[in-house]
Amino acid sequence: MTKLAIMSDLHIDVNEFGAFERDTLLSTLKEANVDHLHLAGDLSNDFQTITKPFLADLSQDISLSYNLGNHDMLGLDESIIQKQDGQIIELDGYSLIHLAGWYDYGFNPNKTDGEHLASKNFYWFDRKLNRPLSDKSLTEQSLAKLDELLLQAQQPVIVAMHFVPHSSFIPNHPYFARFSAFLGSPDFHPLFLKHGVKNVVFGHLHHKHNQVIDGIHYQARPLGYKREWQMVQSFLKTYPQYLKGPTYEFAKRYRFIKSLPEFQAFYRQHLAKEFLQSISFFN
DSSP: OOOEEEEOOOOTTTTTOOHHHHHHHHHHHHHTTOSEEEEESOOOSOIIIIIHHHHHHHTTTSEEEEEOOTGGGTTOOHHHHHHHSOEEEEETTEEEEEEOOOOOSTTOTTSOHHHHHHHHHHHOGGGGOOOSSOHHHHHHHHHHHHHHHHHHSOSSEEEEESSBOOGGGSOOSHHHHTTGGGSBOTTHHHHHHHTTOOEEEEOSSOOOEEEEETTEEEEEOOOOOGGGOHHHHHHHHHOGGGOOSOTTOHHHHHHHHTTOHHHHHHHHHHHHHHHHTTOEEEO
């Protein structure tokens, strides 16, 4: 049976992926006997000039597929987004369905659509995207496409998507309240129940989750930005003399240590482990 690995949120531009990162990723997958790699969105902020060459390079050494995330959509025409979105890959013994998904403000029902849109247009990354439909219409379109794919697919099915499919994964914290509306939709879960889906992998939130809800095993192991990596926390535990300022200021903390010789050596030693923690495996 095909061994599948699913990853998301590599952000190869922000994370400054080069030959070492590529080779370490491939060796990690090879050691895990992976046959097919799926990348569930947010590879970079430039699909044409950064993501496509990266995918072409990786595909020389491993079978792979991908779906778009919101960052990948920057600068893309809607016709290209729709052509990329929503596919079935028949693997040995099961089907992989992948699509981006979208959001409909359902994770934050306490504001009007107008208030959500004003907030999105003020600070959220997706204000830069040129999508012709409303967010709710885009979500309805995504749900209809997923419903059709689930009817066609060989069972059992694994679904890989970018956006968050259940409210249980939205942090209950004031910081997240302002953008929870743009993280996903609660309407994906009932659709998974309707079709008997048992495995769903998602990303976008940059938080790791592993939870069964109504018999559906949800996994999220996004790589995220380097400043968020477990490696950074491990380094600061090993070298507490470099722990400066508040521990929650991830960006400042990372900027302070990233050029240190000690951290550069630690990074090269622990990158494979960071990748391994950010992969969902299926046999």
